[in-house]
Structures are given as structure tokens and as C-alpha cells.
Amino acid sequence: MAKRVEPRGEDSFEAGRISTAFESLSQRNTKPRKVIAEKLKELAEERKSFTGDDLWREVRRKGSRIGRATVFRSIEQLVAMEVLDRIDFSDGSHRFFVCGDRHHHHHLACIHCHRVVEFEYCLPGAVITSIGRQERFSIEDHALTLFGRCEDCK
Amino acid sequence: MAKRVEPRGEDSFEAGRISTAFESLSQRNTKPRKVIAEKLKELAEERKSFTGDDLWREVRRKGSRIGRATVFRSIEQLVAMEVLDRIDFSDGSHRFFVCGDRHHHHHLACIHCHRVVEFEYCLPGAVITSIGRQERFSIEDHALTLFGRCEDCK
DNA sequence: ATGCATGCAAACCATTTGCATATCC
DNA sequence: GGATATGCAAATGGTTTGCATGCAT
Numbered sequence: 001m002a003k004r005v006e007p008r009g010e011d012s013f014e015a016g017r018i019s020t021a022f023e024s025l026s027q028r029n030t031k032p033r034k035v036i037a038e039k040l041k042e043l044a045e046e047r048k049s050f051t052g053d054d055l056w057r058e059v060r061r062k063g064s065r066i067g068r069a070t071v072f073r074s075i076e077q078l079v080a081m082e083v084l085d086r087i088d089f090s091d092g093s094h095r096f097f098v099c100g101d102r103h104h105h106h107h108l109a110c111i112h113c114h115r116v117v118e119f120e121y122c123l124p125g126a127v128i129t130s131i132g133r134q135e136r137f138s139i140e141d142h143a144l145t146l147f148g149r150c151e152d153c154k
Numbered sequence: 155m156a157k158r159v160e161p162r163g164e165d166s167f168e169a170g171r172i173s174t175a176f177e178s179l180s181q182r183n184t185k186p187r188k189v190i191a192e193k194l195k196e197l198a199e200e201r202k203s204f205t206g207d208d209l210w211r212e213v214r215r216k217g218s219r220i221g222r223a224t225v226f227r228s229i230e231q232l233v234a235m236e237v238l239d240r241i242d243f244s245d246g247s248h249r250f251f252v253c254g255d256r257h258h259h260h261h262l263a264c265i266h267c268h269r270v271v272e273f274e275y276c277l278p279g280a281v282i283t284s285i286g287r288q289e290r291f292s293i294e295d296h297a298l299t300l301f302g303r304c305e306d307c308k
Numbered sequence: 309a310t311g312c313a314t315g316c317a318a319a320c321c322a323t324t325t326g327c328a329t330a331t332c333c
Numbered sequence: 334g335g336a337t338a339t340g341c342a343a344a345t346g347g348t349t350t351g352c353a354t355g356c357a358t
Contacts (some may be wrong), residue, residue: 028312028357053347067315072348088242090295108289117289123298127275132302135262135271139302141244144277148286148293182332182337207322221340226323 021083032066035059036074040084044098049087049114051095087116087145106144112153119146171254175237186220189213190228194238198252203241203268205249241270241299260298266307273300 039059043050050058056071075096078084085099087109097116105118123142132139193213197204204212210225229250232238239253241263251270259272277296286293 030313030357032314051347065315067317068347069316069349070314073313076349086246088248088297090297092240092248094242094246108285108291108293110291111294117291119285119289121281121285123277128300131262131273131275131300135273136305137262137264137271137300137302138308139262139300140265141301142299143242143244143301144298145296146282146285146291146293147295147297148291151290154292184332184338186339205322219340221342222322223324223341224339227338230324 021078021081032064032070033074035062035064035066036071038062040078040098044100047097047115047117049095049097049109049116051093055096090147106146108146108148110150110153111147112149115150117150171237175232175235186218186224187228189216189218189220190225192216194232194252198254201251201269201271203249203251203263203270205247209250244301260300262300262302264304264307265301266303269304271304 036055036059039055039062043055052072052075053068055075056066056068059066059071075084079086079096082099084096085107086094086096087107088094089109089111095114095116099118101118104122105120106122107116108119109116123144128139128142131137190209190213193209193216197209206226206229207222209229210220210222213220213225229238233240233250236253238250239261240248240250241261242248243263243265249268249270253272255272258276259274260276261270262273263270277298282293282296285291
């Protein structure tokens with residue numbers, strides 16, 4: 001399993017964003033948060049998604065005596081801030097990943113290595129309103145995810 | 155919360171399908187399965203989605219001494235047979251519902267009462283292959299769900 | 309010093325599993 | 334009668350909570 005890294009830009013596309021997110025969470029810049037932010041930067045560059053437990057384990061391996069709760073609490077906050085996004089797989093499992101794109105987008109996930117990439121395409125607005133009208137729903141949100149195999153996993 | 159029923163056809167669109175599904179599961183036509191099938195028919199007509207526990211409770215209320223495991227085992231089997239489908243909400247919860255449409259389709263769910271309806275629209279094949287090619291993924295599946303409020307819950 | 313953030317362990321919740329027993333054909 | 338399905342209760346897995354303590358500001 002080649003762990004080929006595909007950096008998203010010259011200097012890791014999200015370099016500042018994650019720590020900035022943590023900063024804006026509060027005025028406290030703690031050691032656990034630094035460690036988590038660092039690990040997330042790595043994962044972002046690899047485009048790897050992870051479970052809460054994955055992240056905890058990885059961060060633990062880095063030495064820190066960080067608790068599970070801290071990791072889960074961080075994830076929750078970062079998801080709320082839209083720094084992390086969550087993807088649901090059809091087998092019922094779900095994972096998180098660093099979401100680089102500030103504007104509306106959807107995801108394409110590798111069912112084998114769990115790499116996640118973003119794409120711009122979205123349903124035509126006319127389609128959405130039309131479906132809503134037909135079913136007499138007011139549409140407020142939507143989710144679109146493609147599943148497949150990435151280059152390395154084909 | 156008006157529980158207005160919108161039957162999907164003259165004689166409950168899925169009348170036969172659920173029991174047929176159970177029949178084809180095996181040669182055993184047991185009492186618990188009959189009770190579950192009956193409850194599912196009701197839920198199908200109301201287009202209501204439910205959690206595993208919901209279904210267990212409902213079926214229990216009907217008198218039977220049915221166990222949780224039996225209900226969950228039935229759900230698992232019916233999902234595998236595509237009689238039930240599963241929908242993931244953005245808050246991380248998920249529910250099941252009787253899926254009436256045999257051919258490819260997607261779902262529109264009410265975020266308030268959890269009613270689920272199906273619609274035919276799907277992404278143009280060209281779009282899917284184009285995204286796949288661009289990201290170098292081979293696309294195998296996709297999920298599209300719209301969220302909103304149904305007529306009664308607006 | 310003050311209070312937010314943390315670690316730990318226990319609690320939680322939905323679901324799954326093991327197993328002896330009941331039930332269908 | 335024999336296999337399959339069931340009920341129960343215990344186990345599980347992933348996540349959350351309570352709380353005393355630690356650490357950043």
C-alpha cells in the first residue's frame with residue numbers, strides 16, 4: 001500500500017487553517033491541541049480520512065498522554081467549525097477528514113484506502129427545487145458522495 | 155403533528171413484497187416475522203423511517219414477546235434484500251425505511267418527522283465518469299440524499 | 309488566581325453475539 | 334425429528350460524560 005502523498009499546494013494547503021481553527025476555538029493554546037493539529041495537517045496532506053479512534057491512536061503514538069475524550073471533543077468542535085467533515089460509508093461506518101474547500105462541494109471516497117477528495121460539481125438548482133416542489137418538501141440541504149477506488153487501489 | 159397517511163397505491167403498494175421477502179429468506183414463516191412484516195407495512199404506507207429500537211418497541215407494543223435481536227436480525231436481512239434501505243442524517247443518526255422502488259433512485263427526507271420519499275432523478279452518467287476520470291478514481295457507487303421539511307412539517 | 313481544558317474511568321447507546329430453548333415443516 | 338429461528342442476557346464498539354486536577358493566560 002503505497003502511501004504516496006499528494007500535497008495540495010506548495011506549502012501544505014491547510015498549514016494555517018487548522019491551528020487557526022483551534023485558536024479561534026478559545027484563547028487556550030494547549031499542548032494536546034497542538035499535537036492534534038499537527039497530526040491533522042499530516043492527514044490532510046495525505047487526504048486520509050480517519051475514525052475518532054484512529055486519530056486518538058495516532059496521536060497517542062506520538063508520545064502524548066492525551067485522552068480519548070480530548071480527541072473526540074476536538075473532533076466535535078472542528079466538525080462544527082467545518083474544518084473537519086464527516087463521511088458516511090454504505091456499510092454504516094463513518095470517518096472524518098480535513099476538509100480543504102471553504103465553498104460548497106461534495107466528496108469522492110476510496111472504499112479501500114479511505115482517501116477522500118473534493119469535487120466542485122453540484123446538482124443544478126433547478127433540479128433540487130423541482131424535486132422539492134413535486135414532493136411538497138422545502139429542501140434545506142443535500143448530501144452527495146461518490147464511492148470508488150483511487151488510482152493506487154484500483 | 156398530523157400523521158396523515160399517504161398510501162402509495164390503491165392496495166398498499168408493498169402489501170405483498172415484505173411478506174414475500176420474508177418467505178424467500180427461508181422456509182420458515184414464524185410468528186415474529188409475521189408481526190414485523192405487518193408493522194413494516196404500516197410504516198411503509200406512512201413512509202415513516204425508524205431506528206432499530208423504534209421498530210422493536212412498536213412491535214413489542216403489539217403484544218408479542220419478541221426480542222430485540224430478532225428485530226435487528228430481520229432488519230439486517232431485509233436491508234441485504236433491499237426491501238429496507240438506510241438513510242444517514244447529518245447529525246450522525248441513521249434510520250431505516252421500507253424502500254418501495256425496485257430501480258435506482260435516491261431519497262428525500264424530512265428532518266423533522268423523518269418521512270422519506272423516493273425520487274427518480276440521478277446524476278448524469280457523464281458527470282460521474284468525468285469526475286472519476288479527473289480524480290483518477292473508478293467510481294463504483296454513489297449516494298444522494300436531499301433533506302428538508304415535508305408539507306406537514308414546514 | 310481563575311477558569312477553561314484535560315485525563316481517566318465509568319456510563320452510555322445502539323447493536324451484536326452466544327447459547328439453550330421453542331418452533332416450524 | 335431435525336434444523337432453523339427465537340429470546341434472553343451478556344458482550345461489544347464507539348462515543349460521551351462526570352469529575353478532580355492541570356495548565357495557560
